[in-house]
Each structure stands twice: as C-alpha cells, then as structure tokens.
Amino acid sequence: MQRWIILTVASAAVTGIAAAVTGIAAPGPAADPAPEAATTVTLGDATIDPKLPGRVRVDVGYLCSVATEARSLTVSVEQKDPQDSSSIAFGSSRTAEADVTCDGTPQRRQIVVQSKTFNWIPGVDAVLTATVANIGATPPAAADAKRAALAAPAAPTTPAAPSATAGPATPSATADPATPSATADLSATSAPSATS
Template identity: 75%
Template sequence: MQRWIILTVVTTAFAGLAAPARAAQEAADPAPATTSVTLDDATIDPKIPSRVRVDVSYLCSVADDARSLTVSVEQKDPEDTSSVAFGSSRTAEADVICDGTRQHRRIVVQSKTINWIPGADAVLTATVSDIGAAPQAAADAKRAKLPTGPTTT
C-alpha cells in the first residue's frame, strides 16, 4: 500500500511538471483558422442586366487539397412567379487563396434564364468547400434586393 501511495505521489508530481510544457506547446501551435465565408454587396451590371456582381469575403487555412468557391443567385419576378432568374459561378480552384488571411472577391453571376430585376428580392448563396477537410464546407446565404450598380468604364 505504501509503495502505491509513493508511486501515485511521484506520478502526480511529474504530471504537474509536464502540464506547463504542454500549455506552452499548445500556445506556440495555435489551432488552424476555420473556413468561413461572408456575402457582402450584390449589384446588377448596368450595361449587361443579365449579370450581377457579388462581393464575397472568405477565410480558410492552408490546406493540401484545393478549395472551391461557388456563388449562386436566384430571383423570382414579383409580377410573374413562374419567371425565375437563376445563375451560379464557380471560381477555379487555383484562384481560391487559402493562406489564413481574409480574402475579398467580386464574382460575376450570369443569369441563365432572364435578366435580373432591379429592386426585387433575390436569394444569394456563397460556399467555400474542400472535400478533404472537416467540416467539408462553409456557407453564407441571405435575401437582398438587387440594385443596379454604378456604370464602370
């Protein structure tokens, strides 16, 4: 019994000495940034009303696998509910920068059906995905009115 008590005291003392070392190691190696994506502004292109420009910001950590950034927009015509503008755009894997810093992109989404309607509600969705990561994707979605953007030259 006495040996067991001595062994327990010695083991506890060594564990107490190792705890600060583990805490220092964890502080030196912070957890990797989690993937997140945020939708910002969206405006209809004044020159080509079938295009909408969507501003997206995202953050993802360095990864061995390529990432994918997809933005989609859907808008029903308020006067004709059977008429729906829809489009999506996927950014090339090489263009999705994942280095642990927040990135900002302007994505152009082309409607595959009808022109976008200024001032009408639209549903915007953005997703950053990585098949090899856990969790596999981060997404943001929101409802917004699409204004016509400024004319650019």
C-alpha cells in the same frame, strides 16, 4: 543502524540526482500548435452589371487555411419576377481552385453570376448563396445565404455638354456672310431653264 541510515541517505541522494538528470534530458510537454483559422464565408452586396443586365456582381468574403488540399468557392443567385411568378432568373458561378486563396487570412472577391434564364431586375429581392469548401480544414466547408434586393447599376458618367452661354459665341450659318446657305448652293447648281 548507522549502515541503514547511510544507505537510506545515499539512496535518496542517488534518486534525487537521477530525477534531476531525467528532468534535464526529457523535453517538457509539447506546445500546442497554433489553432488554424475556421473556414468561413460571408455574402456582401449584389449589384447588376450596368452594361449586361443578365450579370450580377456579388461581393464575397471568405477564409480558409489548407492550401494543399481541394478548395472551391461557389456563388448562386435566384430571383423571382414579382409581376410573373413563373419567371425565375437563376445563375451560379464556381471559382477555379487555383483562384481560391487558402492561407488563413481573410479574402475578398467579387464574383460575376450570369443568369441562365432572364435578366436580373433592379430593386427586387433575390436569394444569394455562397459556399466555400476546403478539404482538410476545420470545418471542411462553410456556407452563407441571405435575401437581398439586387442593386441597380450605377448610372454611367458622361461628360457634361457645353453650355450654350459658355465660351465664345458660335456664329449661326445664316449670320455668316462668307458661308453660303444650302439653298444658295442648290440654286447655283440647278439646271438652266428651258427659256434661256
């Protein structure tokens, strides 16, 4: 009976030591990798170019995370003329893959969309669509669409003309005796009369 108790105690001790050694040697459960940011895209304002009314500038925010895979950013704009339903301005712009930054941080861009048909009309609703694709990301693509009035271009700023009352007075051409009038110059160079 004593042998059986000693064997049981010895066996339990060996099992405990083996479990402790196994616990030290075996790594714990692997930590989950940080989740990658989801692919997203959001449309902002759209403003007609002040110098080229066939172009509209669309603000776009996007986020993608896999820089080693194919990626793209596409924006399209469509606008119907309220006076003529058969007139539709339409344009689309795709950003080059090298210019689409996919590093898991939010990005902002202003995309220029050229109408392939008619000039854009300020203050009239248009349908804006944006798509970002990032192969290998989750999800691999995202889109946003909205109806918005295209903003009128900002008025160009021109320097203010000098006021007539500001600064020193400018003498008029007739008030300056040193400056001959245009009629005096013409009379001085007129041809001699036939009677002289």
